[in-house]
Amino acid sequence: MLVANASKIEGWDVAARMCVGDKDGMASLNLSVNSVSSSLLPVLESSTSVQPGSAYFAQTEVPLRRLDSWVAEELTESDGAIAVKVDVQGFEDAVLQGAEKVLDQIVALELEMSLTALYEGAPSFIELYAKVEALGFSCVGLYPGFTDRATYRMLQVDGLFAKV
DSSP, X not given: OHHHHHTTSXXXXXXXXXXXXXXXXXXXXXXXXXXXXXXXXXXOHHHHTTOGGGSEEEEEEEEEEEHHHHHHHHOOGGGOOEEEEEOOTTOHHHHHHTTGXXXXXXXXXXXXXXXSOOBTTOOOHHHHHHHHHHTTOEEEEEEXXXXXXXXXXXXXXXXXXXXX
């Protein structure tokens, strides 16, 4: 459906299915029951206890690409500025590491940021926020994300950052 919808909009292209991280190669993607919680990282009980659908049921091998090597192959300087939405279930730090060569082209960055540990090895909100600021971005908005409906505790937010 995404490919069909994007084909109706001039200038929109849909990239091949892949994971984005800090190296090029292959990786094992943990598949969750609800699909939106699938991750390259192990899920923690803090996630599955709130959302049982975040539990994994299988793994599959997937292509893994650095954002900067993908951009070098697929985009040209004339394509202009880049906006990036990163929703990778705890793998945000690896995505940023793999984007070092294109950071100067990225003008807007949206990240899903955890307020509590949900994936093993994922950066904390504070660590990720500090890293993004150190890369030259300023926070322009924080938006509610994954919330524990039983306790009303917000577990994730979406952070919108821009070079201003």
